[in-house]
Amino acid sequence: MGSLKPQKPHVAMIPTPGMGHLIPFLQLAKCLVSIHGVQVTLFVPASETSALQTLLSSLHLPGGLTLINLPTLPISDMDTDLPVHLSITVRESLTFIRSSIATSAHPPTVLIVDMFATDAFDVGDAFNMTKYLFFTSNAKVLTFIGYLPRFDQEIAGEFAELTEPIPVPGCKPVRVDDLDDYFRDRKSGGYRFLLHHARRFNEATGILVNTFEDLEPQMFSALKDGKLLEQIPLPPVHAVGPIIRNPAPLSSENECLTWLDKHPPDSVLFVSFGGGGRSLSAEQMVELAMGLELSRQRFLWVVRPPQDKVVISANYVAESGGPNDPNGYLPEEFLRRIKGKGVGMVVGGWAPQVEILGHAAVGGFLSHCGWNSTLESIVHGVPVIAWPLHAEQKMNAVMLTEDLGVAVRVKIASERGGAVMGREEIERMVRLVMEGNQGKALRSRMKQLTDGAVSSVSEGGGGSSYCSLAQLIKKWKL
Numbered sequence: 001m002g003s004l005k006p007q008k009p010h011v012a013m014i015p016t017p018g019m020g021h022l023i024p025f026l027q028l029a030k031c032l033v034s035i036h037g038v039q040v041t042l043f044v045p046a047s048e049t050s051a052l053q054t055l056l057s058s059l060h061l062p063g064g065l066t067l068i069n070l071p072t073l074p075i076s077d078m079d080t081d082l083p084v085h086l087s088i089t090v091r092e093s094l095t096f097i098r099s100s101i102a103t104s105a106h107p108p109t110v111l112i113v114d115m116f117a118t119d120a121f122d123v124g125d126a127f128n129m130t131k132y133l134f135f136t137s138n139a140k141v142l143t144f145i146g147y148l149p150r151f152d153q154e155i156a157g158e159f160a161e162l163t164e165p166i167p168v169p170g171c172k173p174v175r176v177d178d179l180d181d182y183f184r185d186r187k188s189g190g191y192r193f194l195l196h197h198a199r200r201f202n203e204a205t206g207i208l209v210n211t212f213e214d215l216e217p218q219m220f221s222a223l224k225d226g227k228l229l230e231q232i233p234l235p236p237v238h239a240v241g242p243i244i245r246n247p248a249p250l251s252s253e254n255e256c257l258t259w260l261d262k263h264p265p266d267s268v269l270f271v272s273f274g275g276g277g278r279s280l281s282a283e284q285m286v287e288l289a290m291g292l293e294l295s296r297q298r299f300l301w302v303v304r305p306p307q308d309k310v311v312i313s314a315n316y317v318a319e320s321g322g323p324n325d326p327n328g329y330l331p332e333e334f335l336r337r338i339k340g341k342g343v344g345m346v347v348g349g350w351a352p353q354v355e356i357l358g359h360a361a362v363g364g365f366l367s368h369c370g371w372n373s374t375l376e377s378i379v380h381g382v383p384v385i386a387w388p389l390h391a392e393q394k395m396n397a398v399m400l401t402e403d404l405g406v407a408v409r410v411k412i413a414s415e416r417g418g419a420v421m422g423r424e425e426i427e428r429m430v431r432l433v434m435e436g437n438q439g440k441a442l443r444s445r446m447k448q449l450t451d452g453a454v455s456s457v458s459e460g461g462g463g464s465s466y467c468s469l470a471q472l473i474k475k476w477k478l
């Protein structure tokens with residue numbers, strides 16, 4: 001595990017697979033090493049995805065950060081609910097992690113795990129480590145999940161039968177429609193695993209959250225008030241964000257960035273549904289394509305194969321998990337037209353999202369509201385069209401639209417995949433954000449959040465997130 005100066009705290013970090021969890025873990029690790037002088041060993045989940053390989057190969061690892069690749073696991077018949085998949089992957093890796101720590105010349109004394117990796121607390125206990133959780137979403141979602149064990153005991157039937165929103169202490173009540181589908185069945189694997197981890201949250205000495213206090217001021221004043229913690233058994237919560245990937249030096253060879261260079265400020269809508277957890281149906285993708293075209297706004301769309309397999313026409317079959325080539329699942333005439341007019345660009349697979357959002361030409365983001373994407377749009381001052389798909393994304397969309405006023409949201413029926421959102425409605429939302437006064441108002445509110453985000457992590461300005469992390473590390477050095 002490399003050499004370790006005795007005075008440096010050594011931290012082991014255990015993320016779960018999936019770019020939305022791995023990217024903030026890698027970034028926190030880099031920040032602990034480069035800014036705070038901590039030694040970090042991070043266990044990288046096994047994954048063959050090209051996105052992960054690209055990310056890892058582009059990383060400039062600072063001395064003091066060691067990555068250990070976890071072995072690929074022979075897991076078959078995996079439940080499709082994400083919490084199950086992530087949790088089992090961690091459980092199956094614990095023997096490897098345990099022996100890796102046992103044979104380390106300078107064993108880590110602090111353990112930081114993902115919200116779906118609380119089973120790794122057993123390893124922390126075995127080596128007498130101080131245990132923390134790094135929660136890769138926001139404080140509101142953390143509080144909701146922290147409250148779940150108690151609420152689970154209090155309700156009798158299914159969540160879907162509740163006639164009122166869920167009254168979570170310290171936050172605005174949460175509507176059942178804004179929860180992931182596995183909340184509709186309390187016996188589902190997704191629900192049971194989430195509850196299992198929530199019950200273990202308070203084994204941690206503290207929880208680091210990828211947010212900043214000025215973004216969720218009411219939440220943090222409630223969390224600092226002892227009364228909330230009497231109702232929700234959470235350990236101390238520390239806002240340490242926004243922790244997002246640093247932009248790489250702009251590459252003149254990247255086709256997305258060179259295309260953006262040709263367009264005026266705030267004139268391009270960026271469209272992306274995240275790191276690959278879910279995608280739209282084939283039918284919905286065609287409506288989105290047509291809606292974008294009808295809006296007459298410029299767009300840059302990162303497309304992924306549709307969720308389902310649908311025959312759209314005699315020569316066009318959209319197939320789930322198919323290759324990342326948009327020609328395979330978007331109508332040929334659409335691709336030809338937008339290329340001819342130069343109004344849009346469609347790329348398959350993975351794009352440099354942070355660099356794109358930081359480009360002056362980008363003036364709006366149609367997003368699934370994954371928390372990393374949300375933080376990246378806040379840091380770069382880009383207003384959002386919220387199109388949440390699963391996990392806690394609907395709660396994030398509520399925060400962006402109802403609490404912060406920096407987004408508009410698509411019709412909820414289409415988020416569930418139960419109804420297809422038509423091209424005219426999509427056209428209307430795109431125009432709302434990209435044209436006129438409403439778009440300007442959203443953009444100007446977003447820029448105010450940008451200022452708060454940047455100052456919270458500033459070292460010189462004594463930002464709140466910078467100081468929270470520095471204080472924790474001081475304790476680890478004792």
Ligand SMILES: O=c1ccn([C@@H]2O[C@H](COP(=O)(O)OP(=O)(O)O[C@H]3O[C@H](CO)[C@@H](O)[C@H](O)[C@H]3O)[C@@H](O)[C@H]2O)c(=O)[nH]1
Nearest residue numbers: 019020136137274275277350351353370371372373391392
């Ligand atoms: O083409 C792409 C697509 C994604 N990204 C990056 O990948 C990350 C994606 O993270 P996120 O926006 O959070 O989406 P998911 O991958 O869907 O994230 C999962 O994890 C998040 C953090 O817990 C949750 O908020 C989400 O709901 C959950 O789906 C971001 O940093 C993006 O910049 C790229 O760089 N290029």
